[in-house]
Amino acid sequence: MNSAPAPVLKVCGATAPHDIEVLAAAGADHVGLWHGVPGGRADLTGPGLAALAAAARATGALEPVLVTFLADPDALADAARRSGVTHLQLHAYQRPDMVRALRAALPDAVLIKVLHLAPDGGCVERPLIKAYARAGADLFLFDAATGDGRVGSTGVRLAGRQVTALADRCPLPFWLAGGLDPASSADYADVAAHPGFRGIDVDTAARDAAGRFTPDAVADLARAWGTARHAAPAVRTS
Numbered sequence: 001m002n003s004a005p006a007p008v009l010k011v012c013g014a015t016a017p018h019d020i021e022v023l024a025a026a027g028a029d030h031v032g033l034w035h036g037v038p039g040g041r042a043d044l045t046g047p048g049l050a051a052l053a054a055a056a057r058a059t060g061a062l063e064p065v066l067v068t069f070l071a072d073p074d075a076l077a078d079a080a081r082r083s084g085v086t087h088l089q090l091h092a093y094q095r096p097d098m099v100r101a102l103r104a105a106l107p108d109a110v111l112i113k114v115l116h117l118a119p120d121g122g123c124v125e126r127p128l129i130k131a132y133a134r135a136g137a138d139l140f141l142f143d144a145a146t147g148d149g150r151v152g153s154t155g156v157r158l159a160g161r162q163v164t165a166l167a168d169r170c171p172l173p174f175w176l177a178g179g180l181d182p183a184s185s186a187d188y189a190d191v192a193a194h195p196g197f198r199g200i201d202v203d204t205a206a207r208d209a210a211g212r213f214t215p216d217a218v219a220d221l222a223r224a225w226g227t228a229r230h231a232a233p234a235v236r237t238s
Helices: 017-026 046-058 073-083 096-105 126-135 160-169 183-192 215-225
Strands: 008-012 030-034 063-068 087-090 110-117 139-144 174-177 197-202
Touching (some): 008 215, 017 030, 017 046, 030 046, 046 063, 073 096, 087 096, 110 126, 110 160, 126 160, 139 197, 160 183, 183 215
Parallel strands (some): 008 030, 008 197, 030 063, 063 087, 087 110, 139 174
């Protein structure tokens, strides 16, 4: 019997101090702050990133995560230092050598590399999984890539069997994204039982019809998925 930590709940796309207040009060563990996401609806300037990251840390509950499409390790390391963010989520298709350079620049950071699963179950980064781990990634995030090539906040749900098959190949733990909501937790029982599972990443499911984060929506997610601030650590078999 191995004791695994309770999974975390990361909610992505905060753009205002009120968002931070709602997420912290309702039970989120991490907040995703977009920076370097060209055309993204929640993309923040450098000062905006720094301000919301500071607000998240001040809650004593939320860990800010810089979510980016940037592939320039120097620019990204500078943004992390200026904002004080220590968790960085690399979306898009950054190469292992970029991860290696970022690790050298930020030796104490937590580097989260997104792996994109296509509708047919393929994963573009599959041949690079071990290279990412050797380069210094700490965690993978499994998310959907659509048939037309869109990545990030697509709302497309992954098949549980796809997720567990990829997780079995990964030398690092993982978060899960892709159209998750409270009800879908039952569909991912095998994923949640995987020894590498560490949490979920959501956006739309934490919002109301007008696109605003709501306490009830966030709390429902936390309860349904048994995340860290709502459940004792689970005991799972390996």
